[in-house]
Amino acid sequence: MSELLLNHLAGRPQAGSGPGTALSDPVLGTELARVDATGLDLREGFAFVREQAGAALRAMTYAQRAALLASIVKVLQANRDRYFEISTANSGTVKNDTAIDVDGGIYTLGFYAKLGAGLGERRHLLDGEAVALARDGSFQSQHLLVPTRGVALFINAFNFPAWGLWEKAGPALLSGVPVIVKPATATAWLTQRMVMDVIDAGILPAGALSVVCGSSAGLLDALQPFDVVSFTGSADTAAILRSHPAIVRGATRINIEADSVNSALLLPGEAPGSDAFELLVKEAAREMTQKAGQKCTAIRRIFVPEALYGAAAEAISARLAKTTVGNPRNEGVRMGSLVSRAQLAAVREGLAMLQRHAQVLHEGAAHALVDADPAVACCVGPTLLGARDPDSTRAVHDVEVFGPVATLLPYRDAAHALALVRRGQGSLVCSVYGSDPAALGAAARELADSHGRVHVVAPEVAASHTGHGNVMPQSLHGGPGRAGGGEELGGARALNFYHRRAAVQAGAGVQSTLA
Structure with missing residues (x-):
């Protein structure tokens, strides 16, 4: 023993x-x-x-x-x-x-x-x-x-x-x-x-x-x-x-x-490949794979304008495809495992539930494990889901899969986007991406009542922002509603x-x- x-x-x-x-x-x-x-x-x-x-x-x-x-x-x-x-x-x-x-x-x-x-x-x-x-x-x-x-x-x-x-x-x-x-x-x-x-x-x-x-x-x-x-x-x-x-x-x-179904929001007016678009794509992929998605602050919902849904799905999936999954002792591995068999079962169950309401845009099962036995290791590849009708797809706003899983959701206009973000019923963090300071500031003010932290990312802070999911001691950590109401x-x-x-x-x- x-x-x-x-x-x-x-x-x-x-x-x-x-x-x-x-x-x-x-x-x-x-x-x-x-x-x-x-x-x-x-x-x-x-x-x-x-x-x-x-x-x-x-x-x-x-x-x-x-x-x-x-x-x-x-x-x-x-x-x-x-x-x-x-x-x-x-x-x-x-x-x-x-x-x-x-x-x-x-x-x-x-x-x-x-x-x-x-x-x-x-x-x-x-x-x-x-x-x-x-x-x-x-x-x-x-x-x-x-x-x-x-x-x-x-x-x-x-x-x-x-x-x-x-x-x-x-x-x-x-x-x-x-x-x-x-x-x-x-x-x-x-x-x-x-x-x-x-x-x-x-x-x-x-x-x-x-x-x-x-x-x-x-x-x-x-x-x-x-x-x-x-x-x-x-x-x-x-x-x-x-x-x-x-x-x-x-x-x-x-x-x-x-629990917290955190969001990342790309504001209207951005084009595929723009600086703000690429910042959202990079951060979404990083948040899905960092600590195998086992972060209370990880991005669970990704909101983009309807016209950018396809481009965002392709760009995020391309980043995820480069993620090597397996034994963390192997220098070539970039994402390790979930912490236990119980957590593996919970992630699989939650993913199966979401898949009944959303399509798979990037399949986690396509990732071959590096230096790990699939029958033993608690490893899963990152999975990106998508739901084209976010208004009627309630599960994506209610279910948090505590692993490398996120759902891409399109919106019609800024008011629609803000309403969808609030469907999370209170979250720890929302990150907002764009290039117009006035629009970014307005979105931050509108979302502040339902989030413990609003992380605003514009091209000028691309190299200095601390990350959607990183909790800094200088800033509040916690959130209202389903996030627990704590600080x-x-x-x-x-x-x-x-x-x-x-x-x-x-x-x-x-x-x-x-x-």
Whole structure:
């Protein structure tokens, strides 16, 4: 039997009492490790983290906690090569895709280390200016942000085991809130290894960073009102979490990132082969194949004017045809595998559902696997679908296939295009392509209410834009409606989730002590 990865809770390593769940190489099919959380005393663990680690973190200033983040960055950088090996083995990702996860996580953590250093030797933040409550100004109201006296519980998704940890943990630890992360079982190895490396380095107070691998059973039962929960995953699981008594009765704060049928939109007035047209084609193909389409921000629907439907189908298909799929250890492979057999089955099922409502423009099955056994490897080629009647084809707006699949859809005019994009019922991101600044700005404003991020690409930013699917710590990540209604990152805004806001009403003398 392979190694059983240890949990770390209540300030100490702990093994589960069960046989564990196997983590497998999705390309070779071999067992890599096992995880198990059976028998852990979660209430004791949460209490230790909440009381011991929380108090230790809150005793520090923002600048001191920022220095801890900077030290963590050094530890992660020193072990980067090992993380790449684990990602290749457990997630089936090629090097460039691993870099998005590992290096993206390190970059985000470094961003919050620098941001925190600028907050200085403070233990609370001011929210706005003091306002007078008395005519003579002798009695005032000042809003404060103070760290919540609880635990930050992260229930993370399988697709970003590194970035998904640090984009949440950075703001939480900087805020003075200890972290317990429950990674998705299928790819838990990388998260567990990173957490253990940081703990072994002795950077943080005992219990400030914990990891529970295996089943999530009982985790929410251990929550208390001043704890916070951040979840990334399916809308079905999110609904279950929202109905838990800790959330419903205890008002434990929860942030959710769920399903998202993201869009790419080419505005009217562009010709085949124009700069804007080519930018959309390039980005659509990249988003379909990067991390084998396993990104919450990946493009799922591609909207083009009716007259450009054929040209777009041909151009995107031509790019996809060049994508080599298979074993990420082979230098010639550009797209690796899905993360598990379960995910492979889910993608095949979703693709079959969409194919009942759309035609295949580029067949993923036409891609021969490189250095991988089709009977074992969880690999699928990129598939581009098309539906000429997007108004009546409801499934393409409702079904998210979490893999290398997207659907091309034509529109009549700008108003029709915007209405179709909104059929996604709230998304994480929409990218808009064109060459007219006024039209691009108008589209961005119109789509802002239904998206967490609108990514506008014109020819002048062809070499500098950060990419439709890349989540930058400076910008908000999250989305309304079916995307979960949550918000993460966005620079200093990320700290709000881990703070409590209160108004202090007092005289000017007391108010002066709060500055």
